Amino acid sequence: MAINGKLVLACRTQVAAFNTDTIILEPLPNFEVIRDLVVDMTPFWRMYDKIHPYLIRKSPVPEREIPRTRRSAGVSTSTSTASSAPAVMAPARSWRGKPEYIGPAAAVKLERFALDSRDERPAGSLNIVNDEKGVWACDTMFRCIDACPKDVRPTDAIVGLRQALVKHRFQKLLGKMKDET
Numbered sequence: 194m195a196i197n198g199k200l201v202l203a204c205r206t207q208v209a210a211f212n213t214d215t216i217i218l219e220p221l222p223n224f225e226v227i228r229d230l231v232v233d234m235t236p237f238w239r240m241y242d243k244i245h246p247y248l249i250r251k252s253p254v255p256e257r258e259i260p261r262t263r264r265s266a267g268v269s270t271s272t273s274t275a276s277s278a279p280a281v282m283a284p285a286r287s288w289r290g291k292p293e294y295i296g297p298a299a300a301v302k303l304e305r306f307a308l309d310s311r312d313e314r315p316a317g318s319l320n321i322v323n324d325e326k327g328v329w330a331c332d333t334m335f336r337c338i339d340a341c342p343k344d345v346r347p348t349d350a351i352v353g354l355r356q357a358l359v360k361h362r363f364q365k366l367l368g369k370m371k372d373e374t
Contacts, residue, residue, distance in 0.1 A: 304354050
């Protein structure tokens, strides 16, 4: 929630940290208020589900556990991060006028699974965020990094997804050029 204008996890925040006698509680911004401090999280969960936030395997179930590479370990998201970016999502459109902006939390989760050594998503699966409603809608303002209570860097994930998309596009283009020669 927003406490004295700062997006924080209320359950982890000490009132003394605000160094004031006045505490103002507000609901998460960019979400429709249902009542008091309760917001409608439906748009958040719709965008989150859109990226298929789970491990995708095409291979048969292995007999032993598949270890993760060091690069793919340790990324998580939070709802607070999702609401901190001004463009996250108002119910109808983001602050840039882009309906259905994917948001930083979903982007982080997608990058987490796309980088996971155990995940077998098809190469083109990142195309779900390859438009003006996806990773290209982020203005890289870093507010999501400042607000994230779990020390996750959503901007880095968004940039990483952009790089993966560009790399995939070049590989596809180079493949076509090889086929033509």
